[in-house]
Amino acid sequence: MALINCPGCGKEVSDQSSACPSCGFPINNTVRCPECGRILPQGTSTCPDCGYPINETSKKRNGSNTKKFLIIGIPLLLIAIIGVAFIVKNNFFNDPIIGKWKATYITDGGTNTISIAEASESFGESANIEITFKEDGFTAKYGDYLNDSGTWFLDSEGDGKKKYYVSGKESFYVEISDDDKDTMKLNLSEYSYYDMIFILERVKR
Structure with a gap:
């Protein structure tokens, strides 16, 4: 709380008072008049000291503030919406299987693990596997002999x-760990005579 001089009678009065106890x-x-600084009752149309139009100034300022809010606020709101949509899409709707994968190693599930290059040399043909998973299915290439496509769930x-x-x-x-x-x-x-597990890594752009 602070004491101010009443604009009506000049006596000190609390700035929290609704009216001056001396003159009302x-x-x-x-x-406050923007031109001379005199404090005036709300609704005053013209400052009695300098003749400045009070109501028109208030309307202009309010209109200016509204325009500034629209100019600055709407683009920021759009950016925020796009950002939220991007985060939601990539963290909630996209399954971790989505993306392109390429085989790097082959293992029998035990201690025997060899690279794709070594496996290809041993088999006498390419052992490479490339799979692209999308939301509506997958496409894949197994070595040099089979192109495949289908569904997943x-x-x-x-x-x-x-x-x-x-x-x-x-x-x-296929199996993905939440840790990696x-x-x-x-x-x-489970589905062929090959008793082996392929280790695939995500192909990053």
């Missing part, structure tokens, strides 16, 4: 791992 001049409902989830069933010309499971979403295990042992 309204304290809270006042405006989350088959089960447990132990912090997501297990997906992939169905095309070849059917298999850039590495995928592709297990063919």
Whole structure:
């Protein structure tokens, strides 16, 4: 709380008072003349000291503030909406399986692990696997002999791992750990005579 001089009688009065106790001049409902600084009752059309138009100035200032808000606020709001949509899309709607993957190693699930290059040399043909998972399906290339496409879905989830069933010309499971979403295990042992697991890594742009 502060003491100010009443614009009506000049006596000191609290700035929290609704009116001056001496002369009744309204304290809270006042405006300051932008030209000479005199405090006037709200609703005053013209300053009696300098003749400055009070109401028109207030309207102009309010209109100017509204225009500034629209000019600055709307683009910021649009940026915020786009940002939220991007975050939601990439963190809630996109499954970790989405993306391009490429085989790097082959393992039998035990201690035997060899690189794709070594496996290709041993098999006498390319052992490379490249798979692109999209929201509506997948496309894949297995070595030099099979191009594939089809569908996929989350088959089960447990132990912090997501297990997906992939169905095309070849059917298999892939598994991604929540701890490492850039590495995928592709297990063919349940659906072919190959008793091996391919380790795929996400291809980053």
